[in-house]
């Protein structure tokens with residue numbers, strides 16, 4: 623199965639994604655993780671990526687697609703994967719479509735994790751004090767939420783029109799959220 627997981631920063635995507643890949647036995651393709659991996663390298667591209675990540679703005683679409691395409695070539699992705707944090711723009715969604723068409727694959731399901739904005743801010747500020755992620759300070763948190771509204775949320779309509787989108791209530795307890803996710807995945811598999 624190829625599943626796309628969409629949700630604003632702080633919605634709990636990371637936690638749920640881990641549970642879902644365990645359930646389905648498919649790789650977790652997180653572009654945040656892949657880009658942080660590139661950032662840690664010692665290269666000109668690494669510095670370029672770092673500038674985007676640290677400011678909380680999106681890395682360039684074609685660069686992200688190239689990194690994703692490389693990851694998709696690995697054998698473990700042959701049976702599917704969970705896309706977490708990708709696509710994040712309409713252009714990335716189109717690039718992904720083209721790539722999947724070339725490789726004769728399709729997207730089976732798009733999950734939207736929906737969480738109230740005030741709760742998101744609370745969660746992100748709390749995470750900032752625990753994890754010390756460079757991009758988890760108040761200014762970049764706001765920037766990332768604005769980026770989500772402006773650039774990522776149009777994807778919901780894009781996939782909804784295709785009948786692929788399922789909305790999950792992210793305000794429930796983590797176990798309840800996962801049970802809603804599992805329900806949608808099983809419905810899609812049958």
Ligand code: ADP
Nearest residue numbers: 631653654674675678679680681686707708710
């Ligand atoms: P979060 O969803 O909590 O913001 P991620 O780990 O998904 O965290 O992403 C961290 C950062 O990595 C983003 O703010 C952005 O700079 C970059 N990034 C991740 N995925 C993409 C993507 N698909 N396109 C462009 N930039 C991305």
